[in-house]
Amino acid sequence: MDLNERSRNILRAVVVSYIERALPIGSQTVTKSFSFGLSPATIRNIMAELEDRGYLSQPHTSAGRIPTPKGYRLYVDELMEEDHPTLFDEEFLKENYLSTKREDPHALLLETTRMLSLLSHYAGVVLAPKISETRLDRLEFILLRKGHVLVLQVSKDGLVQHRIIDADPELTQKDLSRISAFLNEKFGGLNLDEIRLRLLQQMRAEKDQYDRLLQKAMELGRKALEEPPQEELYVIGTSNILNLPEFAENLEKMKALFKTFEEKAAILKLLNNSITTEGVQIFIGSENRMPGIEDCSLVVSSYRSGDRIVGTLGVIGPTRMEYDRVIPLVDHTAKLLSRLLDQD
Amino acid sequence: MDLNERSRNILRAVVVSYIERALPIGSQTVTKSFSFGLSPATIRNIMAELEDRGYLSQPHTSAGRIPTPKGYRLYVDELMEEDHPTLFDEEFLKENYLSTKREDPHALLLETTRMLSLLSHYAGVVLAPKISETRLDRLEFILLRKGHVLVLQVSKDGLVQHRIIDADPELTQKDLSRISAFLNEKFGGLNLDEIRLRLLQQMRAEKDQYDRLLQKAMELGRKALEEPPQEELYVIGTSNILNLPEFAENLEKMKALFKTFEEKAAILKLLNNSITTEGVQIFIGSENRMPGIEDCSLVVSSYRSGDRIVGTLGVIGPTRMEYDRVIPLVDHTAKLLSRLLDQD
DNA sequence: ATTTAGCACTCTGTTGTATAGAGTGCTAAT
DNA sequence: ATTAGCACTCTATACAACAGAGTGCTAAAT
Known part of the structure; x- marks a missing residue:
């Protein structure tokens, strides 16, 4: 039942290519960009199998393939080589983030959101600690x-x-x-x-x-x-989403998304759900059932102050997100924020 | 040099029609929707003159006319019959706004912004009093x-x-x-x-x-x-803008606009400029020189607490805004807010 | 038993052409 | 001064043709 190594490599290739190009990926693209030592025909067979199993989908008969949420999920869970933040991100955070004044948590959280948005190129979100x-x-x-x-x-x-x-x-x-x-x-x-x-x-x-x-x-x-105090949610970088081709082409989806961003309630709910879990969590496309952001992925992590989890932060972007870059970024940022909140 | 009564009527007709339909207005539309007792040919002559004088423009040779900012300006200053808020708006505000709790100015200002957005169907903005x-x-x-x-x-x-x-x-x-x-x-x-x-x-x-x-x-x-305290600007209803045809068709303009909304600085600057002036002010399209919102109009009014002007509020919408409805709305809302802030 | 070359087939997107429709400007008649 | 009439312009739409990308299947090759 499980996918063999070769199929997994092909799936990885398709996901990586699609994340980069935002266009359906055909067998030729795969053979050209990666050297599997296999002909397009073979790739095609494997891709057909991957489609049967629900990892890929075809917009129409004679088009290349696009990963399904299930495909992204396998990629993220098992195929991706995610380890450290990029050198650039790490350096940037060290220089520009760690030096932020820590005396006002609000300012700090705002700056955290800005960093997430800036480095991810997507939208950054931070749920402030519930007082x-x-x-x-x-x-x-x-x-x-x-x-x-x-x-x-x-x-x-x-x-x-x-x-x-x-x-x-x-x-x-x-x-x-x-x-x-x-x-x-x-x-x-x-x-x-x-x-x-x-x-x-x-x-x-x-x-x-x-x-x-x-x-x-x-x-x-x-x-x-x-009375429950109002929950504070910082969102920065929503306009980054406007540059993504998948939304530029689909105005309806964009409307729904921006309405969701503006209302914040759905995002609050999602982030609140994640607050109980430690470490990075990933919601891919329709996996999250929130209307409006079902075409987005979220990468979130809880952060702590002292020994208690107090809030969550993360990035909202397209399902076609550069997970291997964003996941370590979110993880790292959460740790840095925890450290900044702790040092008192 | 001045426009005669007839030309002004035609201009009004074009502006009103264009605001309603968002499509270039031709001579036929004018004769059909209004009864001037003139033939399309005459209307055409007059429209050609209005174009020469800079009140109308043509997207291309064989299209109808669209008002220029100068055309809207004349309409707003002299041709429009603006008097009271609509009965509905007035009632709605009486029922839903005047009853808001006034003990927390922040909540009040937020509610004001929501009302402006809700009733105008555009984006509502409120600049909080500078403490x-x-x-x-x-x-x-x-x-x-x-x-x-x-x-x-x-x-x-x-x-x-x-x-x-x-x-x-x-x-x-x-x-x-x-x-x-x-x-x-x-x-x-x-x-x-x-x-x-x-x-x-x-x-x-x-x-x-x-x-x-x-x-x-x-x-x-x-x-x-x-240190100057941070300025507080409430913006609600930006996603209303997404429904307008003029922006749906022009993705670039929309990007610029939403970036402006997100950054807030330009809007802050504009509202701050208006704080010295009493009553309603209107900025039509390119009249405001702020990049990003040069295709929008702003209707703003200062509001007071006691006898001092303390802030401004208003509506941001397309140049094709329903000025005759929005201007009284903004005016009325500013007065209500002033009253709510005063009764202590 | 795999792999792959070859090929027919499908679907999209682009380009070009024809056409209908809306609207104009101008001229000549009213 | 107004308007009917008309030639003209430009857009938008529909349609056909076609190139291109990609597929699935079959049969040959390894």
């Missing part, structure tokens, strides 16, 4: 106007997020400061889910107590943490 | 780790921005709190430019004084305000 899953460093409340409170969350890794919530109009800034201090004391170092849980427990326990400020602290804390 | 030009309500410093300080700025209209700066590593949170209090006391209610100026003056004056904390306060204040 709710990081350990809390500080929680501050600042009174804006009566009844409106600015909540400032700072995580241990320096991630900052602010949000405005409604609150008891009787609270003064003094109350708020005391509440901040109290909550920081009590919950500093925990992650938000834990805090939320403890708050609820405690509120139940102390329901009947008379310490009104304590109650307000609990109430405010709960409110501050209850 | 440096708003009056300061609060300035808070929070120590992240040694030498890194989170600066939190809150403006009187509730605009919040945070930034991370390097600072004297010897400063403790206690120092920072005192500095915050001091600066708030001294400068609350002023705008950042004023504050910056006063700080410099004062620093010079008190150079030789021995109050070290005061000096540090000055120094920190200066640092916190020195």
Whole structure:
């Protein structure tokens, strides 16, 4: 049932050629570009077999072959020689990326996205750490106007997020400061889910107590943490996609793709799914079931801060992506980002 | 030299028809769609004259006419009957926009952009108020780790921005709190430019004084305000542009346009230029000299918070934009936003 | 038992030609 | 001043012819 070595070589040749040329690959092209010591006729037989088995497809009877997602999958999993980032990419990152200021995680993540886009020539995406899953460093409340409170969350890794919530109009800034201090004391170092849980427990326990400020602290804390904070997704380089021939020819696909890019929800969902898995993951074309990007491939990797996975980053490009270059790039970038986030 | 009434009517007819149909307009179309009581031949004469004068152009000898930017300009300035937003737009905004929560200006601005895009069917843009030009309500410093300080700025209209700066590593949170209090006391209610100026003056004056904390306060204040804060531009609905026939047919223009959208710099510049002018401004096609959007028109209006102009918003669409619908829409939206920002 | 040369066949894309249609500009009549 | 009429121009479309790339199959060669 398995493909023999020769068939695999031919498949590799077709995939590599197609990635380079974006045109259906015929038996002649294969014989010319690679030296298998086989005639076109033989190649044709093998290609026909590969098509039967679902690794290649033909746009029409008398055309060359194009890899199917299954074909790319085999290539990526078993045939590709992927090892290190290219020397250029590695050097470039060392010179231009590692030197970015690390004090503001936002700036750092943005720069990471830019690097991914720049070096891959596709679109770079970075899903920012969800502040709710990081350990809390500080929680501050600042009174804006009566009844409106600015909540400032700072995580241990320096991630900052602010949000405005409604609150008891009787609270003064003094109350708020005391509440901040109290909550920081009590919950500093925990992650938000834990805090939320403890708050609820405690509120139940102390329901009947008379310490009104304590109650307000609990109430405010709960409110501050209850709504899921907006998820932050950086996307840079979508216009790179416009240069690819496969989309230039198919306006409909491009429309769908750009709508997806603009709405971000589908991409968020995909990246969120990948956050549980360690290392590089690859979604090839229709393997990912997201409408709009079913003609794209994604190469994503989770990254960490300290010993916890906190987010994912990656590259979105055509199924005809240069996997052997992009996969090590994404892997490497994820590691560099993890390192940058860790060194504090 | 001026166009007579009849020519102006014909020009209006051509512009209106072209906006609707996106195809060169011939003399027959004009006679059929409008009843001027003139034969096609007469229309032709007039159109030829309009072309001579630069209001219309012909893609080729035997085609109908297309308005030039000059033609659109005359239409917009003198021929168009623009008055109110459509009933639908007005109702829609009343129902869906005026009810948005106003406590978080960011959310509000985002919603505004969404509305502009939704109702115009083009791309909506909103340039957020520059916090440096708003009056300061609060300035808070929070120590992240040694030498890194989170600066939190809150403006009187509730605009919040945070930034991370390097600072004297010897400063403790206690120092920072005192500095915050001091600066708030001294400068609350002023705008950042004023504050910056006063700080410099004062620093010079008190150079030789021995109050070290005061000096540090000055120094920190200066640092916190020195770098221009990033400008915030919301853009929503770029993918609407993909549906327009003029761009679908011209891939190159579309590429340029989307690159411009992604980079945002050109749009920022344009909107910043418009911030000094009150009311609605219109840039038609090549009138705006920004590469990438020279085939687009912009309808923008400044908006205010209280009695000061703080930002601009608008719509980016094809030169063939439905000006009579979009201009009142932009105008109306700007006024609504101003009202929402004011009611505090 | 493979491999391959040879060949008929298929499909695309390009080129050239004819044609219909839309629209113009000009002239002469109203 | 307007317009009917007409010759002219240019585009878009359809169609045919054809070159080119590529295939699959068969029979010969290794």
